[in-house]
Amino acid sequence: MKKKSNSKLKIIPLGGLEKIGMNITAFEYEDSIIVVDCGLSFPEDDMLGIDLVIPDISYLKSNADKVKGFVITHGHEDHIGALPYVLKEINLPIYTTKLTMGIIEKKLTEHNLLRSTKRKVVRHGQSINLGKFRIEFIKTNHSIQDASALAIYSPAGIVVHTGDFKVDYTPVFGDAIDLQRFAEIGKKGVLALMSDSTNAERPGFTQSERTVGATFDRLFAEHSNTRIIVATFASNVDRVQQIINTSYKYGRKVVVEGRSMVNIISVASELGYLNVPENTLIETDQLKNYPREKTTIITTGSQGESMAALSRMAADIHKKISIMPGDTIILSSNPIPGNEKAVSNIINELSEKGANVIFQDTHVSGHACQEELKLIYSLVKPKYAIPVHGEYRHLKANAGIAKSLGIPKDNIFILKSGDVLALDDESAEVVDKIHTGEILVDGLGVGDVGNIVLRDRQHLAEDGILIVVLTLEKRTNQLLAGPDIVSRGFVYVRESESLMEEARKVVTEAVEKCLMSRHADWSKIKLVIRDTMNDFIWKRTKRKPMILPIIMDV
Amino acid sequence: MKKKSNSKLKIIPLGGLEKIGMNITAFEYEDSIIVVDCGLSFPEDDMLGIDLVIPDISYLKSNADKVKGFVITHGHEDHIGALPYVLKEINLPIYTTKLTMGIIEKKLTEHNLLRSTKRKVVRHGQSINLGKFRIEFIKTNHSIQDASALAIYSPAGIVVHTGDFKVDYTPVFGDAIDLQRFAEIGKKGVLALMSDSTNAERPGFTQSERTVGATFDRLFAEHSNTRIIVATFASNVDRVQQIINTSYKYGRKVVVEGRSMVNIISVASELGYLNVPENTLIETDQLKNYPREKTTIITTGSQGESMAALSRMAADIHKKISIMPGDTIILSSNPIPGNEKAVSNIINELSEKGANVIFQDTHVSGHACQEELKLIYSLVKPKYAIPVHGEYRHLKANAGIAKSLGIPKDNIFILKSGDVLALDDESAEVVDKIHTGEILVDGLGVGDVGNIVLRDRQHLAEDGILIVVLTLEKRTNQLLAGPDIVSRGFVYVRESESLMEEARKVVTEAVEKCLMSRHADWSKIKLVIRDTMNDFIWKRTKRKPMILPIIMDV
Known part of the structure; x- marks a missing residue:
């Protein structure tokens, strides 16, 4: 084994470890950072109205001078979909295989980013040098062509990243996965294997x-x-x-x-x-x-x-x-x-x-099952195992496979996004936690819908909204108009006219009483409206629509 | 075969044929109606804020003098859950087995309906007479105890309804399904078999x-x-x-x-x-x-x-x-x-x-697979097959099984809720369509949330709401206050202050222009507000929040 430098390699997942989607991982060695993949994820059920979700790349932006480029394993949305958004934040070259690049270029064209983005197509078997890293692209099989595993050579050792893969001995197009190369690199001595956990709960082999x-x-x-x-x-x-x-x-x-x-x-x-x-x-x-x-x-x-x-x-x-x-x-x-x-x-x-x-028996998966994962572990023989690409249950199942093959428990790392795993031949440990997150994309808005807006949408979706509006005389605080009640998504008013009429009476009374007191400022009035309406509506319907008081003065 | 009357038997599903849930079927012969089951269903994803869904029983209410009672096959929510709501609309006696009745009584107690509801516990093997019907309860197996199939004897012939069932030769409690009785009744000559389609797509036998x-x-x-x-x-x-x-x-x-x-x-x-x-x-x-x-x-x-x-x-x-x-x-x-x-x-x-x-191999289903359905068809040998309990795909699979066993295509009926199937030994056909439907329950409200309210909730959930409020001088139509914009679930205003400020300017201009024209009535002003805001917001954000103009006058 070659003499190693004293620095450690840092592996920093910026996404992709809590769920399937939004894969993006930074590899850092001294003054060099490379980023593997840049995917999006689709919104969870409670992310109402959100179109897609992209990773927070604050860490890359604050280390912009170190970052050498994106290395992309294959052309699925959960590995390339965030590129058009992220490239607007940090302009970096892209390195990937031909078909993958073709698909990315289509996206960049749509976002008017093609001219401004440096791109280099890499063949399987070929390597590229990025700062202190050398990255070799290795042929794999997946449910999209031109998928690659990566051998990431750093002075601290080699990391093999499988990307999304399966072992297909009889692929429809092109070659089978380059198992010989996995074996060769394994022979050299591999520090860590990061492997696809999607199907790690499934026994056996994925069909061709x-x-x-x-x-x-x-x-x-x-x-x-x-x-x-x-x-x-x-x-x-x-x-x-x-x-x-x-x-x-x-x-x-x-x-x-x-x-x-x-x-x-x-x-x-x-x-x-x-x-x-x-x-x-x-x-x-x-x-x-x-x-x-x-x-x-x-x-x-x-x-x-x-x-x-x-x-x-x-x-x-x-x-x-x-x-x-x-x-x-x-x-x-x-x-x-x-x-x-x-x-x-x-x-x-x-x-x-x-x-x-x-709809039965008309599909095969693109991801490796348990026996394929065992095969790759056995060819690569890594010192450390880092399951990637999956929900916690999948990562854990992959970790279980690594353990069953004799990798010591302490050498298996189920990471979370933001964990900074520092490793070399001597040791590996999570040394830091950096800021990561999910940025919500809604229409043209990137990041302008946050938790408060989502919570409001959930509230509105559940029981609708009741708007209570009134006009006051500016100086005297005298009630000039209203309170009127307008509702949306609560009840169909024509069928519940009496309920709404009663609500109007109750809230009018409360407002008038409030106005008679000396210190009836707007926030006090709004509070009274909210409390009165919440009480009344809950008692009568067991529902909790959003209550929105609006006061105008003239 | 006994001499038949000239009247036909009518089978009228009031629910349960478009999805799994809300099972309720009326059987009508001359002046007698019996109702098998009275279930609820759980809301679909797009029924925002809805707690549960119950059947529309208008047909039963408008034939109240004919309806003799509810015959319940077993104690699952999709067969009994609507009872407390429906009994408030139409008071009928309930006939079912002991455990099923115990579960129903718990519900009735909660809804304060126990004293007002006539109830009779029936044993397996026992029959009850309801108007021109006799109903025999037959022991089956299911994922709840005390489940029954029903043999419904009418002057037009016998209908066997399996309820939800499986064939369990070695049940945990009590006896196996009474296959001998199915055979005996089959020997007498059965008009129609209504059988559980839930697992009709699955080959083989359900495990014990x-x-x-x-x-x-x-x-x-x-x-x-x-x-x-x-x-x-x-x-x-x-x-x-x-x-x-x-x-x-x-x-x-x-x-x-x-x-x-x-x-x-x-x-x-x-x-x-x-x-x-x-x-x-x-x-x-x-x-x-x-x-x-x-x-x-x-x-x-x-x-x-x-x-x-x-x-x-x-x-x-x-x-x-x-x-x-x-x-x-x-x-x-x-x-x-x-x-x-x-x-x-x-x-x-x-x-x-x-x-x-x-979570693997720790459960067996309560519903019959294909081989069990074949067994029941072969014991009962019905003239007509009516698949029930399932989505269309399941009913169709069950129909396929009936066909494979030699029942002519024209004797197999995939019904929809509301279809009136009139049948006797001579013929069977859908002769009418009655009104059925789903009633949404939200909190205490039964039926006060309809399509308009749901559509509003979906709209609110998707992009939130922008409320544009203004006050006019009553006589002169002069703008006294506003337009102000308040939003919920759209964007977090602090982060999009300039957007909202701009929107306010745009809408103010549009409203002022509109007010200068002679025929500026409120509906015109509201239209202008909606159009202006929709345009502006779509151009800037590619989103379509609900726009709600509110005008007050003083």
């Missing part, structure tokens, strides 16, 4: 993507006399390739629906990651020129997303395609946790329209 | 409840040196029995936590459906007197419900029990569709506290 192709073949043969609609993830180009291949084999024309699907397919085709036989793809408008049973529609919406193409078809609001009795619809995906109900709803809607919906 | 007991035994043996906490459904008395038995076997004292669990256990014990060995149950306060590894806690909250005992323990807000590192926690339940995320969250929370959470 090709098995889905075999299923498509069987299904297309069985349903040769119906139109076939396949919904899947837009970014799973290999899946799309297999649907196209099977359609071609059975003499079907293929239509692609859904903006994100069309986008990714065009990038993948341009860059040579998708091979479409001539005269196979047609425009939606041309569907009518072919017998139904000679057409396939590939679409987004397999998660029941309400605005996606499949949902619009199911709800009969798609402009060009409507579901017909007899259509065969294949949901080639599993529901992402939290989407189960939405997926079930769309299965019901499609079935009610007379379609035959197939 | 006893298999969970075997799992508990293994888990208790493996974790003999830790405290064990088991979360399960409050109403699954057999499950609770097995947890108590296993605890007793391993010398553990048992604590029961969670109000609904305590309630059901007390009813079940009183009525003899639960046998607790002496000195096994202890109070929560006594826990400290025993070594941790000699205690078991049975609790509610297995669905991650935020207010249930387990969630309170996980969040450290339970008054008496806190989770400690090393605790073994068994989730003895599967997530009900829609609860997956909540269950996953609680697994994470408990794991983070150092507990060992076990």
